[in-house]
Amino acid sequence: MNKPTIGLLLGAGLGVLDGCTAFFYPDTKGMMTGIIIGSTFKGLVAGLLIGFFARKVHNMAAGIAFGVLLSGLFALGVAMMQGNHYAAIIVPGSVVGLIVGFATQKYPHATA
Amino acid sequence: MSFPVTRYSAVRGASSADRGERSRAWDVLAAAYWQPVCKYVALKWRLDPADAKDLTQGFFAAAIEKDHFASYDPSKARFRTFLRVCVDGYVANERKAATRVKRGGASVCVEVDDRIAASSSLEDYFRDEWVRSMFAMAVEELQRLCDDRGKTIAYRLFARYDLEDEGRDPEANYRMLAAEFALPVTQVTNHLAWARREFRRIVLDRLREITADNEEFEKEAQLLLGICSN
Amino acid sequence: MLELSDRNVAALRRVLEQPDSNGRYHPVREIARGGMGVVWEADDRELGRRVALKILPFGAASADWLCREARVLAGLEHPGIVPVHDAGLLADGRAFYAMKLVQGNRLDQAVAGLTRNQRLRIFQRICEPVEFAHSRGIIHRDLKPENVMVGEFGEVLVMDWGVAKLSSGGPETGIIGTPQYMAPEQAAGANDTVDQRSDVYGLGGILQFLLADQPSSRPLQAICKKAMAQDPRERYATAAAMSADVGKFLEGEPVSAYRENPFEVAWRWMARHRTLVLLFLGYVVMRALVLYFLGR
Incomplete structure (x- = not known):
């Protein structure tokens, strides 16, 4: 598996998980499908970009920083559209970027 | 890689048809085995040194007279083992005869040599005494050789360093000897190397003489060099 | 006198x-x-x-x-x-x-204090010269810890080739080797049937020795068992194959000698990707904390 694919799959997976947490916020009732699709799409795009970045730059710290920054920006965009729950969206979104950044730098081992 | 095929064997010479050859062979064998046989007899039969000496004398005289060693077969045992069995038989017969004529029934009990404790059996004791005798002969021969060749200093160094090896650091010992004998260290090591080489040659030459064939020689050499236990 | x-x-x-x-x-x-x-x-x-x-x-x-x-x-x-x-x-x-002159220690003296993985890496390096000798038609026949030296710079040397069998050699009689590490065909004196798999048996014995005082691991036990199978056909065909299996274990991959159950597969995967698993757990905890403090 190459790095963009890893980023894509991991980003999408964590995006779904991220979106599902909206169930715990009563005020998002009725928007769940949109939130999950949006979150998945956000994770997918961010993961793909982080994967491409990892293919170009072989540096763990840079990969993680890029992942945190990019996912944080995406999350900020979503929060601004939402106009609410800034911290609850940006913090987890950035952590997703951190995980994807780490994973795309570390795996696969030899072939990048 | 093989050892010289032509070699003098006193064991084979002892059963030679030629009287002169036989006599020479007996001298060699007696010189190599007299001491170990005497000590072995004294220890095994608890005899005092004088009686053991008489029996040893008698054994070799009888062996020469009756040509005992002609029956030795190298394929069956080492000569050393064969000789020990012959000694056992001879002494047992002598003691039986002595008891019959009521002579010497009361042999003198001597203090058991404490060296027996270090040897696991009388056979080991006999072997150890044989090694001691071989080395003593070789050291004496080395001394004669050094005197003949004007290398007395080499023998004196050998006697000081190798006969009295105290397990100290070799380099320190070389320096100590160099100071003691007023020689450069390199000369000390050269003299020692020569004396040691001659000592090895003498031991192995004597060993070739008192073994029947190469196979027996190799076994006994392994024993002398401490590789095999017997 | x-x-x-x-x-x-x-x-x-x-x-x-x-x-x-x-x-x-x-x-x-x-x-x-x-x-x-x-x-x-x-x-x-x-x-x-x-x-x-x-x-x-x-x-x-x-x-x-x-x-x-x-x-x-x-x-x-x-x-x-x-x-x-x-x-x-x-x-x-x-x-x-x-x-x-090799400055170092015999394997049996050198491994004290080493971790399991360090020992396994040494084992892989023992396999290399053995495999090389096999490729030249030479079977060592007396592989044991006492015949391996570990140099002071970590070099691993296989010693004592005196009883090695040459593919060009003639018929031999007698039992050759050390009983504890000797393949059954060697112990039976069937020198004609001795081949590289007999050395694989010896390598199995060495691996067993290296792991004797280490925490037990089923895949490693299975590797030893396969290498020391009574029937040579059931052993690894080559020293390299055995070394590769040990390498897989070191990399956290499944070894050919052992069939894992799903729980073991999951456990091995998590052990192999420990950092990723920890990050994910961190994410879950962080999520829980965000929900607890900000979600109300």
Whole structure:
């Protein structure tokens, strides 16, 4: 598996998980499908970009920083559209970027 | 890689048809085995040194007279083992005869040599005494050789360093000897190397003489060099 | 006659044992002693270096044996096999060969204090010269911890090729090897059937030795069991295959000798991707904290 694919799959997976947490916020009732699709799409795009970045730059710290920054920006965009729950969206979104950044730098081992 | 095929064997010479050859062979064998046989007899039969000496004398005289060693077969045992069995038989017969004529029934009990404790059996004791005798002969021969060749200093160094090896650091010992004998260290090591080489040659030459064939020689050499236990 | 004490006799015996190569090699100290001879550390005065002199007991048969070992070693140029510099007869007729002096310890002394993974990496390096020898048609036949040296810079050397079987060699009789590490076909004296899988058995014994005081692991036990199977056909076909399986274990991958259950697969995956798993757990915890503090 190459790095963009890893980023894509991991980003999408964590995006779904991220979106599902909206169930715990009563005020998002009725928007769940949109939130999950949006979150998945956000994770997918961010993961793909982080994967491409990892293919170009072989540096763990840079990969993680890029992942945190990019996912944080995406999350900020979503929060601004939402106009609410800034911290609850940006913090987890950035952590997703951190995980994807780490994973795309570390795996696969030899072939990048 | 093989050892010289032509070699003098006193064991084979002892059963030679030629009287002169036989006599020479007996001298060699007696010189190599007299001491170990005497000590072995004294220890095994608890005899005092004088009686053991008489029996040893008698054994070799009888062996020469009756040509005992002609029956030795190298394929069956080492000569050393064969000789020990012959000694056992001879002494047992002598003691039986002595008891019959009521002579010497009361042999003198001597203090058991404490060296027996270090040897696991009388056979080991006999072997150890044989090694001691071989080395003593070789050291004496080395001394004669050094005197003949004007290398007395080499023998004196050998006697000081190798006969009295105290397990100290070799380099320190070389320096100590160099100071003691007023020689450069390199000369000390050269003299020692020569004396040691001659000592090895003498031991192995004597060993070739008192073994029947190469196979027996190799076994006994392994024993002398401490590789095999017997 | 001169009367020598026990101490004199012992000292003279040491003189007699010292190797005399007519000047080239000056003995420094005895390193090892066994039934097959004595090994001395010596100064090579011609080339100004320290060497190990292996000296065999007296006997033409021993000399032939030593020549054979020297020839086998000379034909095996590999970093894991000690190179031979010289061979011949000492002044007293004993056969010797001079080889590189390895500064280090025997495997059985060297592994104390090492972790399991360090031991497994050493094991892989033992397999390399063995595999190389097999590729040259040579079977060691006496692989055991005592015949492996670990140098002070971590180099691993397989020693004692004196009983090695050459593919070009003639028929042999007798039992060759060390009972504890000997393949059943060797113990049965069936030397014609001895092949590289017999060495794989010996390698299995070495692996078992290396893991004896380590936490047990089913895949590693399975590797040992497969290498030491009674039937040679059930063993690894080559030393390289066995080494590869050990390598897979080290990489956290499944080994060919052991079929895992799903729980073991999951556990191995998590152990292999520990950081990722920890990050994910961190994410979940962080999510829970965000929900708890900000979600109300």
